[in-house]
Amino acid sequence: MRTTAWSSAIDPADELRVNKVGNWGTGFIALGNTLGGDGRETAGLVWYSADGSAWTRMPVRDNGFDTxxxxxxxxxxxxxxxxxxxPVGNSKKPLMWKADVP
Structure with missing residues (x-):
């Protein structure tokens, strides 16, 4: 999904938090999470942009970001x-993932 606004495809924009934006190859990567309103769990989100204007949410389940x-x-x-x-839950141990530049 391409959009000029941040999107999670399932959560309203006012329940998204962008925590970090950085360079990634010739484009940009952004990290964040949903706020988990209405009893939903919070979830990690990753977006990629080639130009800093149009952002695409990257799949999370295949990379384990959904944990x-x-x-x-x-x-x-x-x-x-x-x-x-x-992680989701009470664990204090951080999670780490490695990904290639798209």
């Missing part, structure tokens, strides 16, 4: 991105 309550930071180097998040 995070929120994604907080990203480091990018040599075509790889490492994402850091906090």
């Amino acid at each position: 995070a309550a929120q994604l907080m930071d990203v480091a990018v180097s040599r075509g790889k991105a490492v994402l850091v998040g906090y």
Whole structure:
């Protein structure tokens, strides 16, 4: 899904939080989460943009991002991105994922 606004495709825009935006290859990566209103669980979200204007939400289940309550930071180097998040539940141990630049 391409859009000029942030979107999760299932949650209203006022329940989304963008926590970090950074360079990723020749484009940008953004991390965030849903706020979990109306009894829904919070969930980590990742968006990619080639131009900083149109953003595409990246799939989360295949990458395990759906196990995070929120994604907080990203480091990018040599075509790889490492994402850091906090898990759903009471665990204090952070979660990390590595992804290739699209």
